Amino acid sequence: xxxxxxxxxxxxxxxxxxxxxxxxxxxxxxxxxxxxxxxxxxxxxxxxxxxxxxxxxxxxxxxxxxxxxxxxxxxxxxxxxxxxxxxxxxxxxxxxxxxxxxxx
Amino acid sequence: xxxxxxxxxxxxxxxxxxxxxxxxxxxxxxxxxxxxxxxxxxxxxxxxxxxxxxxxxxxxxxxxxxxxxxxxxxxxxxxxxxxxxxxxxxxxxxxxxxxxxxxx
DNA sequence: AAAATAGTTCGATGAAATTCGAATTAATAA
DNA sequence: TTATTAATTCGAATTTCATCGAACTATTTT
Numbered sequence: 001x002x003x004x005x006x007x008x009x010x011x012x013x014x015x016x017x018x019x020x021x022x023x024x025x026x027x028x029x030x031x032x033x034x035x036x037x038x039x040x041x042x043x044x045x046x047x048x049x050x051x052x053x054x055x056x057x058x059x060x061x062x063x064x065x066x067x068x069x070x071x072x073x074x075x076x077x078x079x080x081x082x083x084x085x086x087x088x089x090x091x092x093x094x095x096x097x098x099x100x101x102x103x104x
Numbered sequence: 105x106x107x108x109x110x111x112x113x114x115x116x117x118x119x120x121x122x123x124x125x126x127x128x129x130x131x132x133x134x135x136x137x138x139x140x141x142x143x144x145x146x147x148x149x150x151x152x153x154x155x156x157x158x159x160x161x162x163x164x165x166x167x168x169x170x171x172x173x174x175x176x177x178x179x180x181x182x183x184x185x186x187x188x189x190x191x192x193x194x195x196x197x198x199x200x201x202x203x204x205x206x207x208x
Numbered sequence: 209a210a211a212a213t214a215g216t217t218c219g220a221t222g223a224a225a226t227t228c229g230a231a232t233t234a235a236t237a238a
Numbered sequence: 239t240t241a242t243t244a245a246t247t248c249g250a251a252t253t254t255c256a257t258c259g260a261a262c263t264a265t266t267t268t
Contacts, residue, residue, distance in 0.1 A: 001264075002216075014204040018126035022119050023256085043215065054257050056216055061255095075214050075265045092196025100118040105234070106246075127226085147245065158227055160246055165225095179235045179244050 002077075004063055004070045009082070009089040012066040017090060020065035021097060025050060026058050030097050033068065033081040040070075040080035106181075108167055108174045113186070113193040116170040121194060124169035125201060129154060130162050134201050137172065137185040144175075144184035 020026060025048060032046050048055050059079060062068040067086065070079040086094055124130060129152060136150050152159050163183060166172040171190065174183040190198055 013128075014131065014200060015126050015128050018122045022122035022126055024117075024119050025256090027118065044213095050256085051258055052215070053217085053259075057256075060216090072215090072264090075212095077215060090200055093200060096118060096194055096197060123225095129226095148243095154226090155228055156245070157229075157247085161226075164246090176234090176245095179242095181245060 001072045003072070006069050007064065007066050009066045009085050012089070014090065016065050017067060017093065020061050020067055021093070023058065023061075025054075026062055027097050027100060029058060029062060029079075030067065030081065030094070031100075033079065034083070034094065034098055036080075038080070040078040042076040042078055105176045107176070110173050111168065111170050113170045113189050116193070118194065120169050121171060121197065124165050124171055125197070127162065127165075129158075130166055131201050131204060133162060133166060133183075134171065134185065134198070135204075137183065138187070138198065138202055140184075142184070144182040146180040146182055 021030065028048065029046055033041060043052070043055055043059060046055070048058075050058070059068065059070065059077075062079075063070055066082060066089075068079045069082055070077050072078075081094070083094060125134065132152065133150055137145060147156070147159055147163060150159070152162075154162070163172070163174065163181075166183075167174055170186060170193075172183045173186055174181050176182075185198070187198060
C-alpha cells in the first residue's frame with residue numbers, strides 16, 4: 001500500500017506554494033476540497049478536465065507543496081486540505097483561492 | 105520615450121499573479137518596493153543577482169501581472185507597487201510576500 | 209482465479225519560463 | 239557631438255512544466 005509524503009509546512013517556501021497554486025486545475029482541486037467533508041475526496045471525485053495521469057501529477061504537486069495530504073483507503077486515494085496548518089503558515093492564502101471563481 | 109502597459113486588475117486572474125509572484129527574484133522586487141517611498145525605485149536600485157536583461161524581463165512580468173507600474177523619468181525607469189489596487193483585488197496577497205523573509 | 213476499479217509510474221512531446229550576452233535605443237552629461 | 243548611463247529588445251541555450259497514452263500495481267469484487 002502506498003504512503004504519501006507530508007512535508008512540514010515550515011520548510012515550504014512561499015515560492016513553492018505559489019508555484020503549486022498558480023495552476024488553474026490545482027486551484028480547482030483546492031476549492032473542491034475546501035467544500036468537502038473531513039473524509040476528503042478521491043481523485044476521481046473532482047471534475048477535472050485532464051487525463052488521470054495528469055491529475056495524479058497535480059495531486060503529487062499539491063502534496064509536495066504541503067497543500068494537501070493523501071491516504072490510501074482500499075483501492076482509493078483520499079485527499080484533504082491541510083487547512084489549519086496552511087492558515088497558520090500562509091494566512092489568507094486559501095481565502096484567495098476560494099474567492100477566485102474561475103472557469104478553467 | 106517608452107510607455108508601459110498597466111492592465112486593469114479586474115481582468116488579471118489569481119493564476120497570473122501567483123505565477124508572477126512564485127519567482128524569488130520577483131518577490132524580492134516586491135518587498136523592496138513595499139519599503140520604498142512613493143517615487144518608486146529604478147531598476148538598478150534593487151540588489152538583484154541576475155543580469156540586467158533578466159531583471160528587465162522580471163519587471164515586465166510583474167507589470168503584465170498588474171503588480172507594479174513603471175514610468176520613464178529621464179534615463180531611468182521608476183517602478184511602484186500597485187498596492188491599494190492589489191489589496192482590493194487580492195486581499196492578503198502582498199502581506200504574504202512581505203512576510204516571507206527569504207534568501208534568494 | 210479472473211475481472212474490474214483506482215491510482216501511479218514511465219517515457220515522450222510540446223509549450224513555456226529563465227537566463228544570458230550582444231546589440232540597440234533613448235536621455236543626459238561632458 | 240561624443241560618451242555615458244539606464245534600460246529594452248533580440249536570439250539562443252537550458253530548464254522546467256503540463257500533458258498524454260501505455261504499462262503497471264494494488265485492492266476489491268465476481
